[in-house]
Structures are given as C-alpha cells and as structure tokens.
Amino acid sequence: MSESFFEKEKNVRQYLEMTADYDGQWFLEQFLKHIPKEYRALELGIGPGKDLENIRQHYDVVGSDYSFVFAELYKRSHPEVKIMVLDAVSIKVKEQFDCIYTNKVLHHLPTEDLIQSLQRQSEVLSQDGLVFHTFWRGSGQDKYDDLLFNYYETNELKKFFEQHYTILCIEYYKELKENDSILVVAQKTTK
C-alpha cells in the first residue's frame, strides 16, 4: 500500500516547521476544565506531540499516531512516554481508557470513518469515559495532496456523537479566525 500524507518523512518535517510556534495552551486549559485529573487518557494523532507534552504534565497519558514517522520522532526524544502506532478508526488496543482525545485529527478521516471511529472509541472507553475532540468548522471538504480536510457544523457533529455519547459541551473557538473551530466534549452513554 502506498504511504499516506503523514507517513512521508518530508511532509512530517514540513509540518514540524509550520507549527513550531504552536504552544497548545488553550487546548490544555480546556482539557483541565473538562477532564478529571485521575482520568487515564489516550491521544490519537499526536503529530509533533505538543498537546501530549502539555497534557502529560497533569495526566497519565498514552500517545499514538498512525504515522510511524511522528510516533518514532516523539518516542526518540521522550523514551519515558508510552507511544503506539494506532489508526484512529480501528484503534487496536487491548486496554481501556477513561478519556480519548484528539486535536484537529478527525477531520482527516472520511465521514464514514469518523462515525466508525466514534463507535470504536466508545468500546475502548471505560464506563463514564469521556471523549474530547476538536474540528474545523464549516462545510464541504478540501484536499491538500492526498490529505483530506472535512469541515463540519455543530448540528452534524451532534448527530454523529449522539449515537454513542451524551454531549457535555459543544462550542466554537478561535484557532486562526473567530469561531473557525469546534470543541466537543462528550460522555459515553451507558447502555
């Protein structure tokens, strides 16, 4: 199978340069506000690992990415942190987590895969488990090289999440421009 966008080292290097100034403070503040300190968390799509770096100062957390290149880069500089190569759709783990989170990752999935990922996440979560995810707001999709960007409005996201979760928070925030992004925090629904 051919390598996808972030499995290519040149794209990873370019992304690292582009995001060098990102400090992740807003994401950390929101995470601290919504996720209990004793919750054990799994991050899908760590990328350069800035969010992981911030969150692991406060939580017990395992990092992952489907890109071996990103996973290895972080692992090499942080051998003390558990890092896995995981696809956000299949999430092939045996253990359960109290929280699964992503920051601007799930928009790279085709919509059917996003729906499947949310279902798989609910299986990996412990009882009362929480998901914490961010999305680009809008409609339609873009493709950069073979990298997909899907944009969603809150009503669509609500529909996807409500199949397996009770939504605790869904709000707009500013990444680059006012209200260009959406944060969703939701709790696994008890069957």
Ligand SMILES: C[S@@+](CC[C@H](N)C(=O)[O-])C[C@H]1O[C@@H](n2cnc3c(N)ncnc32)[C@H](O)[C@@H]1O
């Ligand atoms: C915007 S970056 C995440 C940045 C990260 N939150 C940080 O702290 O810098 C998006 C990441 O999603 C990962 N990704 C894309 N599709 C994925 C998938 N299907 N499964 C897991 N990770 C994926 C990419 O490899 C990339 O590292």
